[in-house]
Amino acid sequence: MAQNQTAPDATRRSERSRRAIYDAALALVAEVGYPKTTIEGIASRAGVGKQTIYRWWPSKADVLLEAFLDLSDQAAEEAARGQGGTAGQRQYAIPDTGDLAADLKLVLRATVDELRDPAFEAPSRALAAEGVVNEELGRRFVARLLEPQLRLYVDRLRSAQEAGDVRPDIDPRIALELFVSPLAQRWLQHTGPIGYDYTDTLVEYALYGLAPR
Amino acid sequence: MAQNQTAPDATRRSERSRRAIYDAALALVAEVGYPKTTIEGIASRAGVGKQTIYRWWPSKADVLLEAFLDLSDQAAEEAARGQGGTAGQRQYAIPDTGDLAADLKLVLRATVDELRDPAFEAPSRALAAEGVVNEELGRRFVARLLEPQLRLYVDRLRSAQEAGDVRPDIDPRIALELFVSPLAQRWLQHTGPIGYDYTDTLVEYALYGLAPR
Amino acid sequence: MAQNQTAPDATRRSERSRRAIYDAALALVAEVGYPKTTIEGIASRAGVGKQTIYRWWPSKADVLLEAFLDLSDQAAEEAARGQGGTAGQRQYAIPDTGDLAADLKLVLRATVDELRDPAFEAPSRALAAEGVVNEELGRRFVARLLEPQLRLYVDRLRSAQEAGDVRPDIDPRIALELFVSPLAQRWLQHTGPIGYDYTDTLVEYALYGLAPR
Amino acid sequence: MAQNQTAPDATRRSERSRRAIYDAALALVAEVGYPKTTIEGIASRAGVGKQTIYRWWPSKADVLLEAFLDLSDQAAEEAARGQGGTAGQRQYAIPDTGDLAADLKLVLRATVDELRDPAFEAPSRALAAEGVVNEELGRRFVARLLEPQLRLYVDRLRSAQEAGDVRPDIDPRIALELFVSPLAQRWLQHTGPIGYDYTDTLVEYALYGLAPR
DNA sequence: AGCTAATCGAGACGGTACGTCACGTCTTTAG
DNA sequence: CTAAAGACGTGACGTACCGTCTCGATTAGCT
Numbered sequence: 001m002a003q004n005q006t007a008p009d010a011t012r013r014s015e016r017s018r019r020a021i022y023d024a025a026l027a028l029v030a031e032v033g034y035p036k037t038t039i040e041g042i043a044s045r046a047g048v049g050k051q052t053i054y055r056w057w058p059s060k061a062d063v064l065l066e067a068f069l070d071l072s073d074q075a076a077e078e079a080a081r082g083q084g085g086t087a088g089q090r091q092y093a094i095p096d097t098g099d100l101a102a103d104l105k106l107v108l109r110a111t112v113d114e115l116r117d118p119a120f121e122a123p124s125r126a127l128a129a130e131g132v133v134n135e136e137l138g139r140r141f142v143a144r145l146l147e148p149q150l151r152l153y154v155d156r157l158r159s160a161q162e163a164g165d166v167r168p169d170i171d172p173r174i175a176l177e178l179f180v181s182p183l184a185q186r187w188l189q190h191t192g193p194i195g196y197d198y199t200d201t202l203v204e205y206a207l208y209g210l211a212p213r
Numbered sequence: 214m215a216q217n218q219t220a221p222d223a224t225r226r227s228e229r230s231r232r233a234i235y236d237a238a239l240a241l242v243a244e245v246g247y248p249k250t251t252i253e254g255i256a257s258r259a260g261v262g263k264q265t266i267y268r269w270w271p272s273k274a275d276v277l278l279e280a281f282l283d284l285s286d287q288a289a290e291e292a293a294r295g296q297g298g299t300a301g302q303r304q305y306a307i308p309d310t311g312d313l314a315a316d317l318k319l320v321l322r323a324t325v326d327e328l329r330d331p332a333f334e335a336p337s338r339a340l341a342a343e344g345v346v347n348e349e350l351g352r353r354f355v356a357r358l359l360e361p362q363l364r365l366y367v368d369r370l371r372s373a374q375e376a377g378d379v380r381p382d383i384d385p386r387i388a389l390e391l392f393v394s395p396l397a398q399r400w401l402q403h404t405g406p407i408g409y410d411y412t413d414t415l416v417e418y419a420l421y422g423l424a425p426r
Numbered sequence: 427m428a429q430n431q432t433a434p435d436a437t438r439r440s441e442r443s444r445r446a447i448y449d450a451a452l453a454l455v456a457e458v459g460y461p462k463t464t465i466e467g468i469a470s471r472a473g474v475g476k477q478t479i480y481r482w483w484p485s486k487a488d489v490l491l492e493a494f495l496d497l498s499d500q501a502a503e504e505a506a507r508g509q510g511g512t513a514g515q516r517q518y519a520i521p522d523t524g525d526l527a528a529d530l531k532l533v534l535r536a537t538v539d540e541l542r543d544p545a546f547e548a549p550s551r552a553l554a555a556e557g558v559v560n561e562e563l564g565r566r567f568v569a570r571l572l573e574p575q576l577r578l579y580v581d582r583l584r585s586a587q588e589a590g591d592v593r594p595d596i597d598p599r600i601a602l603e604l605f606v607s608p609l610a611q612r613w614l615q616h617t618g619p620i621g622y623d624y625t626d627t628l629v630e631y632a633l634y635g636l637a638p639r
Numbered sequence: 640m641a642q643n644q645t646a647p648d649a650t651r652r653s654e655r656s657r658r659a660i661y662d663a664a665l666a667l668v669a670e671v672g673y674p675k676t677t678i679e680g681i682a683s684r685a686g687v688g689k690q691t692i693y694r695w696w697p698s699k700a701d702v703l704l705e706a707f708l709d710l711s712d713q714a715a716e717e718a719a720r721g722q723g724g725t726a727g728q729r730q731y732a733i734p735d736t737g738d739l740a741a742d743l744k745l746v747l748r749a750t751v752d753e754l755r756d757p758a759f760e761a762p763s764r765a766l767a768a769e770g771v772v773n774e775e776l777g778r779r780f781v782a783r784l785l786e787p788q789l790r791l792y793v794d795r796l797r798s799a800q801e802a803g804d805v806r807p808d809i810d811p812r813i814a815l816e817l818f819v820s821p822l823a824q825r826w827l828q829h830t831g832p833i834g835y836d837y838t839d840t841l842v843e844y845a846l847y848g849l850a851p852r
Numbered sequence: 853a854g855c856t857a858a859t860c861g862a863g864a865c866g867g868t869a870c871g872t873c874a875c876g877t878c879t880t881t882a883g
Numbered sequence: 884c885t886a887a888a889g890a891c892g893t894g895a896c897g898t899a900c901c902g903t904c905t906c907g908a909t910t911a912g913c914t
Contacts, residue, residue, distance in 0.1 A: 009858060012857095012910080012912080014859070017859090034346055035346070038901085048861070049859095049862055049863080050861095050901095050902080051860080054903085055859080128402065132401050132402065133248070139403055141402075142404050150404075165425075166425070171414070174411070174415070177399075178423070181390075181397070181399075182391065185390065188401065189355055190351045191360075192386075205383065205419075206422065206423055207423050209421045209426075211378060211380070211422075212379075212380050213426055221890075222890075225889070225891095230892095252869080253868085253870080263892095263894095264872085264873090264890090264893090265891065268890075434884090434885080435884070438884065438885060438886095440885075440886070443886075464875085465875075466873090467874090475885095475886060475888060476875095476887090476888085476889085477878085477885095478885080480877085481885085552772060554828065555769070556768070558767055558771065559672070559765060572828070591851075592850060593849060600840055603820075606824075607820035607821040607824040607825075608817065610820065615780075616777045616781060624813070631817055632845070633848055633850045635846055635848025635852075636805045636814050636848075639848075647863080648862085648864075651863070651864055652864075677894090678895080686866080687865085688868095689866095689896095690865080690897095691865065693897065693898085
């Protein structure tokens with residue numbers, strides 16, 4: 001995918017270096033933060049020449065994005081193995097017990113846990129920040145990481161519409177933002193504390209509205 | 214106010230330089246983007262020594278934050294002069310016509326316009342991005358710029374509660390996020406298009422809920 | 427003497443500051459060396475504003491030159507008081523016992539001692555070095571410090587000529603260099619060790635020549 | 640050879656850059672003087688990154704010392720080629736015609752010419768001045784440039800001793816200073832004019848002594 | 853199985869910006 | 884009017900990384 005002018009031969013690429021670069025990049029971002037993570041630092045930590053990085057990635061952000069995607073895939077695969085799910089698919093589905101509110105609260109609580117996992121925090125914040133300012137990378141970040149997750153909410157909401165638990169004229173892609181975006185913003189911008197009661201409240205407000213019924 | 218180790222004498226500070234630095238910082242961020250905006254660039258554009266910047270601000274982000282706050286204050290003052298309002302207060306209130314939905318839609322449409330104003334876009338994106346990764350600066354950004362605006366929604370929602378248009382058990386600080394955060398996230402993360410119909414929809418969904426009434 | 431464009435009024439000059447500046451300059455040169463001695467450092471150590479230095483001296487080298495002259499004058503005055511000599515005259519004469527070789531050896535041994543005095547070493551090296559590269563200052567250094575001393579040798583040699591101990595066709599100003607310059611060069615350029623036996627040897631060689639008699 | 644803390648690989652060193660740096664350094668010292676010659680100036684004039692200088696030399700003085708040594712080597716090699724002498728040896732010998740006085744006068748006259756050559760004057764003054772104040776560099780300057788030349792005088796004087804033209808108890812290393820150091824001091828410290836008659840006089844005085852024979 | 857061409861680790865290179873230091877000028881307040 | 888204090892524009896310092904480049908030494912795919 002990412003290829004520079006003289007198209008290196010991907011078949012001869014060193015898998016060992018790629019892994020070492022991912023590990024070094026994630027470790028450095030976690031340890032010293034994104035801005036102090038440098039290509040030279042990644043290279044020396046990975047025991048790799050700088051050119052090996054420049055050959056395969058156009059920028060620091062791209063290295064980190066791929067490293068993070070790789071990490072997510074691994075995590076998903078492990079989770080899948082634990083659940084007996086099919087490997088290769090990042091995520092499966094939001095549970096559908098028939099109780100929409102309960103199902104959403106459950107998933108959002110899991111999201112809260114993930115957002116607090118320090119292994120994910122540093123790189124995902126770094127990528128999110130880069131995406132705010134670098135639209136091209138931002139879109140890739142969203143397409144590869146965010147949207148796949150949001151699609152699960154769309155699916156669950158559609159199923160709820162079929163079950164008559166959500167108004168049929170509602171656009172699920174917008175609807176999900178009522179409870180997902182507030183959490184996202186509090187996390188991204190430190191505009192407020194994040195907790196289970198908070199996400200539970202969001203689900204309540206979103207489902208039943210602010211106006212008296 | 215902002216004083217570093219050896220406390221420069223703020224009374225001797227050059228107002229001329231401060232203004233020139235603000236102008237240069239905002240112009241450069243708009244022209245070449247935040248990462249390519251350098252302290253040296255700001256200094257040379259402002260016709261100022263680098264040390265004059267380092268004397269008064271600890272980092273590029275802080276320069277830009279103050280420059281942006283200053284810009285906002287100026288804009289507010291102008292708006293106030295136009296309206297005959299009191300200077301010094303950034304904003305006054307969300308209109309209260311009695312029709313909560315209409316009032317919120319109006320304000321959100323104005324926010325959409327502001328988010329699209331190129332003079333505001335570059336610096337506010339840059340600051341938001343920096344705030345994602347730099348919690349300390351993020352909190353200042355939120356406290357000085359975001360919260361004052363959100364407080365207006367709290368006020369309007371409380372008034373709506375008194376009028377019986379919003380359930381009394383609702384927490385307004387959380388409620389406002391149902392329509393504000395989705396817009397913020399779409400803008401920040403490029404997760405979707407921004408438009409009047411979108412914000413109108415958000416208000417509808419938030420007020421009347423996703424579940425059938 | 428040294429006056430800049432708008433001729434400050436020397437009658438109102440602060441004697442206290444002048445002394446403090448001399449002391450600070452000499453102390454700093456001795457402690458950190460000439461290149462790391464800065465005008466700002468002298469000013470702050472002397473408890474004096476920078477402008478007070480710039481008002482009265484054109485450069486760091488000039489400050490040091492005057493400071494050093496002042497120091498020499500003081501030392502000379504003390505020595506004179508000790509000897510019952512007349513104050514105000516920097517030096518008096520080389521002894522004239524009738525034995526030219528002995529007299530010269532004695533004075534050169536005293537010079538060796540002076541060259542090794544750490545209080546004189548740092549500033550005089552600094553001034554000499556500056557003078558090598560800065561002809562104008564070099565000439566002043568020579569005129570004010572070196573030549574007065576050399577004149578004493580001229581006098582003693584002339585007296586020796588009258589006594590028939592030195593050939594009458596010899597130019598004393600050049601003759602003195604035969605024993606003074608080797609010592610000077612060894613000290614300045616570290617081209618060899620300096621000691622009593624060395625200067626004694628120089629006197630012998632110079633008086634009686636290298637060729638067999 | 641010269642290696643700092645993290646020892647750059649000298650085999651990968653760019654010869655082109657080294658030469659360009661020497662040329663730029665010598666040119667700048669000649670044009671604007673040593674104190675106004677800056678590392679940045681040398682780098683930009685040589686079309687070289689600053690780091691390339693800092694990688695190989697610890698200071699401005701060291702750059703200039705090597706540049707000057709290189710220049711001397713080149714000059715010597717050219718002279719050798721012209722004379723059919725052996726390359727690699729900077730100088731060969733003081734002529735030995737049997738007339739010591741004449742031989743010394745000849746060489747000293749050549750030295751006078753060299754001291755007046757503007758191409759040599761600026762850098763050698765700068766290095767000498769630096770050496771006065773920086774003992775470590777001074778010693779290197781002397782060892783690499785001065786001593787090799789002085790050794791030639793030692794050789795010639797020893798040969799004169801064998802021929803009976805110089806007293807056998809004379810130390811040649813000290814003897815040579817009688818005529819070399821006065822010239823050096825006049826040049827270094829501007830203590831007097833330099834000319835052929837002056838050096839001729841020095842040789843006469845030194846050989847036959849100041850005292851009547 | 854050996855050849856050969858690409859990738860690899862390494863790091864020197866020309867650059868740009870960093871944050872600091874000192875320069876010499878200028879302005880302010882106190883005596 | 885001088886002095887202490889120190890902010891200012893300027894410019895060099897020495898360092899850190901950038902992205903490009905060149906150098907043997909593997910190393911993997913083709914003959």
